[in-house]
Amino acid sequence: MPFRKLLGWFKGFFGKKKIIRLGLYGPPNAGKTTLANKISIDWTGEPVGTVSEVPHETREVQKKERVIVKVGGRKIVMNLLDMPGISTKIDFEEFLQYGFSAEDAKQRAKEATKGVIEAIKWLENVDTALVIMDSTKDPYTQVNITILGNLEARNIPIIIVANKIDLPDSNAKWIEEAFPQHPIVRISGLTGSNIEDLYNAIAKHSK
Amino acid sequence: MKNPSINIELEFISSDILEEFKGEEKMQYILDKIKDNKILVMEESLSSTDEAKLIEATMRNISEKFSGIEVSTLREKQENGIRETIIKLLGGKTGGLTVIGPSKLIKQIKKEPKRISVLAEKKQSDSEKNSEE
Ligand SMILES: Nc1nc2c(ncn2[C@@H]2O[C@H](COP(=O)(O)OP(=O)(O)OP(=O)(O)O)[C@@H](O)[C@H]2O)c(=O)[nH]1
Ligand SMILES: [Mg+2]
Numbered sequence: 001m002p003f004r005k006l007l008g009w010f011k012g013f014f015g016k017k018k019i020i021r022l023g024l025y026g027p028p029n030a031g032k033t034t035l036a037n038k039i040s041i042d043w044t045g046e047p048v049g050t051v052s053e054v055p056h057e058t059r060e061v062q063k064k065e066r067v068i069v070k071v072g073g074r075k076i077v078m079n080l081l082d083m084p085g086i087s088t089k090i091d092f093e094e095f096l097q098y099g100f101s102a103e104d105a106k107q108r109a110k111e112a113t114k115g116v117i118e119a120i121k122w123l124e125n126v127d128t129a130l131v132i133m134d135s136t137k138d139p140y141t142q143v144n145i146t147i148l149g150n151l152e153a154r155n156i157p158i159i160i161v162a163n164k165i166d167l168p169d170s171n172a173k174w175i176e177e178a179f180p181q182h183p184i185v186r187i188s189g190l191t192g193s194n195i196e197d198l199y200n201a202i203a204k205h206s207k
Numbered sequence: 208m209k210n211p212s213i214n215i216e217l218e219f220i221s222s223d224i225l226e227e228f229k230g231e232e233k234m235q236y237i238l239d240k241i242k243d244n245k246i247l248v249m250e251e252s253l254s255s256t257d258e259a260k261l262i263e264a265t266m267r268n269i270s271e272k273f274s275g276i277e278v279s280t281l282r283e284k285q286e287n288g289i290r291e292t293i294i295k296l297l298g299g300k301t302g303g304l305t306v307i308g309p310s311k312l313i314k315q316i317k318k319e320p321k322r323i324s325v326l327a328e329k330k331q332s333d334s335e336k337n338s339e340e
Contacts, residue, residue, distance in 0.1 A: 088278055090274060
């Protein structure tokens with residue numbers, strides 16, 4: 001028996017379960033925090049962060065530790081890591097349209113740039129990644145490709161979440177065609193539909 | 208309404224030039240050109256790590272005047288195919304292409320597996336609108 005396996009068996013034996021650091025990645029507004037909240041409320045009763053239609057709402061990694069998920073007779077212990085959305089551009093003028101003052105908009109932009117950097121740094125510190133995509137949008141973007149490429153390079157298990165399937169113009173097939181090499185679950189983080197499929201996928205693919 | 212003229216400068220960069228730079232320097236070289244309102248076409252595809260570094264460097268450069276980039280990379284089909292491996296062994300480039308430009312200038316870089324199309328547009332910022340009046 002290899003040492004690592006033996007160690008894992010010992011830890012399991014003494015009830016010290018491995019904690020999976022589950023990172024939620026994706027572009028801004030894909031629904032990462034909505035989903036993190038759904039998972040966390042389901043199993044702990046508490047939310048993880050604030051949701052907003054304004055992009056870059058999450059500007060610091062939000063953590064929820066020791067979330068115990070029961071799936072198929074198994075218990076999975078996870079640290080949820082809700083990441084800031086990753087983007088290649090941040091224009092403070094975009095925030096003005098949402099009614100922010102110029103000063104607040106500039107401050108939000110500044111914090112957002114730091115958030116993107118933090119999310120990128122965390123890429124090496126997650127055990128499993130959910131890459132959340134808005135299924136009403138073109139999935140073949142450089143941000144999605146960069147996120148997937150970096151996770152692949154580090155051999156981190158990836159589950160693609162085709163989110164917002166409750167919307168009439170949702171097209172999860174688009175995502176499946178763009179990234180056929182990864183498991184994909186279609187859900188709505190907002191309504192919670194198909195969320196069981198996601199828990200099963202996490203149990204199956206996490207390492 | 209008068210339509211302000213748009214100057215779009217395209218610059219093609221060979222991978223020989225880029226090879227002279229080390230990690231961070233390369234990204235700053237690229238970003239300095241983009242901040243100068245140039246659209247760069249580079250004779251190489253960026254690796255995933257480089258893409259992440261480029262995004263990081265972009266974030267550090269963002270200001271009220273510079274709002275970031277649009278970027279798209281085309282990779283060779285099989286980076287580790289036999290043909291590519293042999294070319295690499297002989298010191299050659301296996302190709303690929305990267306297009307990067309300022310997001311203020313580029314409305315969209317549309318990416319398909321084998322094609323990149325660039326939609327340029329001059330977006331007026333509020334400050335520019337005011338100075339024109
Ligand atoms: N219809 C629908 N809307 C959703 C769903 N998930 C999220 N949204 C909406 O999408 C918007 C963005 O949601 P967030 O959860 O804040 O998105 P995020 O990915 O955390 O965004 P950032 O923190 O900015 O990176 C909000 O208006 C949500 O209500 C979904 O499954 N269906
Ligand atoms: Mg969020």
